[in-house]
Amino acid sequence: MLIGRDRRAFPARLWRGAAMFLLLITLVSPAQASTPPAPSAGKVAQWVEVRRAYGLAGSPAAVAALAGAASDVGTSLWGFPATEEDLADLDLAGRNAFIAGVATSVLPLARSMANFGGAWVDQLSGGDLVVQLVSPDPAALAAIQRLAPAGGRVVRVERVAHTERQLLAALRGLVRSWPDRHAGLVLAGAAVSEPANGLAVHVAGTSSTDLMVLSSELTAETGVDVAVDNVTVADDAACTSRDSCYTPMKAGNRVRDGSTTGGNWCTQGFLVVENGTSNVQFLTAGHCGVKGVGNTWYHQAYGLLGAEDGTAYGEDGYDVMKVEFPDSQKSALIYGVSGSQQLTASRNPITNEGVCFSGARTDAVVCGTVTAANATWLSQTCSCNVWGGDTNLAPIPGDSGAPLYSRVYITGANPYWSNTPIGIVDHESGYFAVVAAAEWALGVTVSR
Numbered sequence: 001m002l003i004g005r006d007r008r009a010f011p012a013r014l015w016r017g018a019a020m021f022l023l024l025i026t027l028v029s030p031a032q033a034s035t036p037p038a039p040s041a042g043k044v045a046q047w048v049e050v051r052r053a054y055g056l057a058g059s060p061a062a063v064a065a066l067a068g069a070a071s072d073v074g075t076s077l078w079g080f081p082a083t084e085e086d087l088a089d090l091d092l093a094g095r096n097a098f099i100a101g102v103a104t105s106v107l108p109l110a111r112s113m114a115n116f117g118g119a120w121v122d123q124l125s126g127g128d129l130v131v132q133l134v135s136p137d138p139a140a141l142a143a144i145q146r147l148a149p150a151g152g153r154v155v156r157v158e159r160v161a162h163t164e165r166q167l168l169a170a171l172r173g174l175v176r177s178w179p180d181r182h183a184g185l186v187l188a189g190a191a192v193s194e195p196a197n198g199l200a201v202h203v204a205g206t207s208s209t210d211l212m213v214l215s216s217e218l219t220a221e222t223g224v225d226v227a228v229d230n231v232t233v234a235d236d237a238a239c240t241s242r243d244s245c246y247t248p249m250k251a252g253n254r255v256r257d258g259s260t261t262g263g264n265w266c267t268q269g270f271l272v273v274e275n276g277t278s279n280v281q282f283l284t285a286g287h288c289g290v291k292g293v294g295n296t297w298y299h300q301a302y303g304l305l306g307a308e309d310g311t312a313y314g315e316d317g318y319d320v321m322k323v324e325f326p327d328s329q330k331s332a333l334i335y336g337v338s339g340s341q342q343l344t345a346s347r348n349p350i351t352n353e354g355v356c357f358s359g360a361r362t363d364a365v366v367c368g369t370v371t372a373a374n375a376t377w378l379s380q381t382c383s384c385n386v387w388g389g390d391t392n393l394a395p396i397p398g399d400s401g402a403p404l405y406s407r408v409y410i411t412g413a414n415p416y417w418s419n420t421p422i423g424i425v426d427h428e429s430g431y432f433a434v435v436a437a438a439e440w441a442l443g444v445t446v447s448r
Contacts, residue, residue: 039067046394047080053352053369053392054090055124056082079356079367092354095127096408098153099353100420102129105147106155107350113140117160118167118194120351123369128153129350132160132197160197162224167192168374170222171199175376175385181221185214188233189431191372191390194351198225200372204233234428236287236319236381236400242267242335242360243300249325251403252335252358255284258294260303267360267402268299269424270343270435271330272322272444274309280330280447281306283438284401285426286313286321287381297323305329312433312441315384319426320433322442332448334358334403336365340416343448346435349373349389349422355406357425361398368393368430370422377431388437389423391430399425404432421446 039047044064051058058066058081066072067081074082078092099121110116110131117132131144141157148155162170171192178187186204193200201218203211211228218226242254251270256262269283282305289295289308296307306324313319332343336358349355349370356367372390379386395402404423410416423432439445 039064049392050080050368051082053123054092056086056090079365091127093409095121095123095153096354096406098127098149098151099129099350100406100408100418101149102147102155103347103350103420105149106131106144109147110144111164114163115140116164117162117197118164118192118351118373120194120373121353121369122156123352126153129155130195131155131157132164132194133157134160134163162197164192164374167197167199167224170224171374171376174199174201174218174222174226177221182214186233187378187385188231189375189377189390189429191375193227193372196225196227198227201226201228202231203228204231231429233378233380235397236285236379236427242363245335246299246302246329248331248333249299249302249305249329250331250333250335251282252360253299254360254398255282255297255299255305255323255401257288257291257297260298260300262298264288264291265360265398266297266400267358267398267425269320269401269403270346270421271325271332271447272439272442273447274322275443275445278327280325280327281309281322281444282325283320283322283424283435283442283444285424285433286311286317286319286386287379287426288400289313289321290381302326302329310442312438313379313386314382315386317384317386318388318433318437318441319379319386319431320424320438320442322438322444330447334365334405334419337407337417337419340414342416342418343446344418344420345448346421346439346446348434348436353406355391355393355404355422357393357395357399357402357404357423359395359399359402359425361396362402366393366395371430375431377427377429379427386426386433388426388431388433391432393425393430395425395428395430397428401425404435 044060071083072081073084115134119131122128188204189202191200215228253268255268257264266288297305311321351373358365375390402425406420408418421435
């Protein structure tokens with residue numbers, strides 16, 4: 001079988017190879033749907049990798065043949081080719097609902113424990129949550145299991161060597177010491193690897209460097225296991241119709257710097273309210289302001305939105321800024337989400353959980369998974385290291401600032417999508433600023 005279930009197909013690692021994993025959910029007319037264009041090799045490679053992330057097998061040829069076929073019910077729902085049997089086996093809605101539950105029950109308790117080593121979603125075991133503890137004691141195990149939801153998925157507790165705090169300290173130390181210890185090597189990005197209870201490091205321009213030797217050196221320097229791979233440095237997803245949507249405006253709209261026809265484009269992220277006030281603002285990528293001319297932002301159909309009112313962008317910061325916004329255009333809606341929708345409070349990302357973004361340049365809702373909940377990368381616009389998370393998504397220029405969110409479909413008499421803010425898209429390699437960190441840094445709260 002070329003299309004089917006294969007739990008061995010996806011290795012437990014957080015970085016991607018040459019292919020970026022882009023999922024496009026596009027709206028087409030009936031005439032277009034009957035004769036879809038053949039997908040590009042790059043798009044097929046992305047689909048294959050995302051299927052593998054969920055444990056679905058499929059050769060490139062088989063996935064390409066499935067895309068757009070009558071049996072492909074996955075693309076319209078989740079952004080990648082899948083049969084009805086595939087989706088029944090995966091139960092993505094059930095997985096996301098389970099994660100939404102444990103994110104507010106199990107994880108707050110686990111993260112409060114001094115020996116907390118991290119958490120991640122095991123998509124290859126059906127979406128179980130793995131909680132890692134250093135020397136777990138019976139009382140801690142019992143407390144976690146009491147909060148675990150009943151049902152088919154479980155919360156597994158695993159013993160690890162390092163706490164999350166130790167891993168984050170090792171990551172920050174590695175980034176800060178890199179110029180002195182490894183001059184000549186470009187650190188493209190690095191992240192905490194929860195499944196490995198170590199670090200994943202991405203370096204560029206290392207054709208003459210033995211990555212195994214470098215891995216050993218970094219492991220000795222940091223005191224934790226470090227895996228290294230070689231990548232091509234990608235650009236920030238800098239600043240095509242989301243120009244006409246307003247009353248109300250929606251996260252995912254295109255915003256322009258300087259005028260309604262400005263050539264510097266970015267994407268409107270989630271709306272926020274300045275703490276202690278009623279002032280509405282919107283989040284977008286911080287590097288959009290650096291690339292801009294006037295850093296005053298407009299929507300083509302509506303007109304002036306406002307000027308930058310604060311940024312966290314810069315060395316050791318977050319690639320996110322806040323921009324003034326007209327109160328009359330306030331909404332909690334995300335462009336491209338069909339049907340009813342509601343926005344929840346933000347929360348921190350969980351490694352391997354399913355997420356989507358709505359990008360103005362991609363002009364689609366794009367879905368994949370978080371590959372690292374704690375990551376740093378080189379932002380080319382400022383040539384500085386910033387902090388956030390990583391995904392297997394591949395935004396393109398113009399998607400900067402796009403809202404990244406986890407979604408759960410709530411059934412009942414009036415079904416709707418429950419969308420949870422996770423990040424602000426920043427980089428073509430899939431990196432994002434964490435909304436919860438942006439709230440803290442900029443003194444704002446997501447507007448609901």
